[in-house]
Amino acid sequence: MRIDDERHVCRVLNDYRERLRRVETELGRLPGVSGGDRDRLCRSLGEVERRLEDVESTLTQDIERRARHRSLPRVLADWTTPRLGVLAQQAPEPLxxxxxxxxxxxxxxxxxxxxxxxxxxxxxxxxxxxxxxxxxxxxxxxxxxxxxxxxxxxxxxxxxxxxxxxxxxxxxxxxxxxxxxxxxxxxxxxxxxxxxxxxxxxxxxxxxxxxxxxxxxxxxxxxxxxxxxxxxxxxxxxxxxxxxxxxxxxxxxxxxxxxxxxxxxxxxxxxxxxxxxxxxxxxxxxxxxxxxxxxxxxxxxxxxxxxxxxxxxxxxxxxxxxxxxxxxxxxxxxxxxxxxxxxxxxxxxxxxxxxxxxxxxxxxxxxxxxxxSVPVLPPGPWSVATTKPHADDRAIDRAGHEQHAHAHG
Missing domain, CATH: 3.90.550.10 (Spore Coat Polysaccharide Biosynthesis Protein SpsA; Chain A)
Known part of the structure; x- marks a missing residue:
């Protein structure tokens, strides 16, 4: 695929992602939609949006790779430029x-x-x-x-x-x-x-x-x-x-x-x-x-x-x-x-x-x-038990749960 074609596809994907975001925003304003239904719909839309962004990110990286070479000056600049204040430094990778x-x-x-x-x-x-x-x-x-x-x-x-x-x-x-x-x-x-x-x-x-x-x-x-x-x-x-x-x-x-x-x-x-x-x-x-x-x-x-x-x-x-x-x-x-x-x-x-x-x-x-890897959501409906990442945490979790149970009567 030519670079111009890749850029066009990126623009189209970005436009679709913008539309999905607007749909997510409108979901929050719809009357009669329960919180659970809204959460499920938003998660489904978010997954579609994520896949679109993955494709867009891959195309963008390919465009950058084909448009320039990693010359020595660029490598030096990469290692000598402060990163504090820079919010996007690399292609997305798993947390x-x-x-x-x-x-x-x-x-x-x-x-x-x-x-x-x-x-x-x-x-x-x-x-x-x-x-x-x-x-x-x-x-x-x-x-x-x-x-x-x-x-x-x-x-x-x-x-x-x-x-x-x-x-x-x-x-x-x-x-x-x-x-x-x-x-x-x-x-x-x-x-x-x-x-x-x-x-x-x-x-x-x-x-x-x-x-x-x-x-x-x-x-x-x-x-x-x-x-x-x-x-x-x-x-x-x-x-x-x-x-x-x-x-x-x-x-x-x-x-x-x-x-x-x-x-x-x-x-x-x-x-x-x-x-x-x-x-x-x-x-x-x-x-x-x-x-x-x-x-x-x-x-x-x-x-x-x-x-x-x-x-x-x-x-x-x-x-x-x-x-x-x-x-x-x-x-x-x-x-x-x-x-x-x-x-x-x-x-x-x-x-x-x-x-x-x-x-x-x-x-x-x-x-x-x-x-x-860092799990960011519980695997199912949340409970105190789902916060335990490994067996070694059991005693810690028990103490915390007993404290909360006492605090809430």
Whole structure:
């Protein structure tokens, strides 16, 4: 097939995928369609859309391969270009993690963790987020979902998972920051974090984070590496974070939000609330306030979360708002707006260190090592039993189930 013909087919496939997305959106508005029926229809449409995208992706890769050769300059550019901030880095591939992630155990006396998921109209991805958290089998988890009165089937999903949640509420709110404050209100966990309703926690993340906090009592805030996934749960790239550097945080925020956790003491010292005047840079604002209150931060050398790239996400739709809010935070730190040259200089050292860490991870990925696929949905109707990935987790799951049963009476 000629390249022009391949490009034409790609355009046609893309047009059909757009039509399928519109049908999925309209399904959420149809009266008289039950949540279960809507979920099944959306999954079927999603599978068709995925197959179309697979063909389109294959054709696109062939076009790129035929249009250029991998010359030495291109190879060098590939290995010397920072990947932080880049959301699509490679052709989609199955989501997988090192096998030892599945056997990460919590400390002997696991600290309590409060996790909040704010959500609005994310019924397509919400169950994946919930399952990624509950499959951690963490024995001392307080998990709260704060939904903004969604009408896309989210409430039906939450009702199915209700027995495993500390609470879920669906009510109108004033945006993500307000939803987070509502979700955190009345919680008690020693460690805190939030996970957006289209992202995932990777296997073993909560036990690993808890163990680090237990071993390092002077550290107040932690975060780790990120995987990037598409709307079909396929990996598109990685963000490998270098060792924490306060100076870089003065200029920009590369910290992957879905991997960010902090001690309640740091939260309270920073004011104990999310600033609702922010819509985009709420986590950077919180980080700067916690650091200003004396919090010590550390980057953990592990992939902790997966950030999902899709058409409806806030990160892609509010870039102008984000730019204004980031400038506002830089003026708070520096007393003025920074020039593009100052921004480049401010992150240059950090990005060089990122390149080294990223290259090491790419080399490791090419070495033979045992990896495990990451299930993103239960194999059947959800129950506590479906969150057990292997036999070694049975005791952990029993403890967590007994705690939830007691909490819900």
């Amino acid at each position: 997988a993690v090192p096998r030892h992630y599945l056997t990460t155990a919590p400390p002997r006396e696991p600290p309590s963790i409060t996790l909040v998921t704010p959500s609005f109209q994310q019924g397509r991805y919400l169950e994946r987020t919930l399952f990624s958290v509950l499959r951690q089998n963490y024995p001392n988890l307080e998990y709260v979902v704060q939904d903004g009165d969604s009408n896309d089937g989210s409430k039906a999903v939450l009702a199915r998972y209700a027995t495993a949640l500390a609470r879920w509420i669906s009510e109108p709110d004033a945006g993500q920051a307000d939803a987070l404050n509502r979700g955190f209100a009345g919680t008690h966990g020693e460690i805190m974090g939030y996970l957006n309703s289209d992202d995932l926690l990777l296997p073993g993340a909560l036990p690993y984070i808890a163990s680090f906090f237990a071993r390092h009592p002077k550290v107040d805030v932690v975060y780790g590496h990120r995987l990037i996934i598409d709307k079909y749960d396929r990996q598109l790239g990685i963000w490998v974070m270098p060792r924490h550097e306060d100076g870089a945080l003065n200029v920009t925020d590369y910290i992957p939000q879905e991997t960010l956790f902090w001690r309640r003491s740091a939260w309270e010292a920073a004011g104990g609330a999310i600033d609702t005047s922010f819509r985009y840079a709420i986590d950077w604002d919180l980080l700067l306030r916690m650091r200003g209150a004396g919090a010590r931060m550390a980057r953990l050398p592990r992939f902790l979360g997966a950030f999902r790239v899709h058409e409806e996400q806030k990160t892609s739709g509010e870039r102008m708002v984000g730019s204004l809010e980031c400038d506002r935070l830089r003026r708070r730190v520096h007393g003025r707006t920074l020039s593009p040259e100052e921004l480049e200089i401010g992150v240059a050292r950090y990005l060089r260190r990122h390149l080294v860490a990223h290259s090491v991870e790419r080399i490791k990925a090419r070495m033979p090592r045992r990896r495990a």
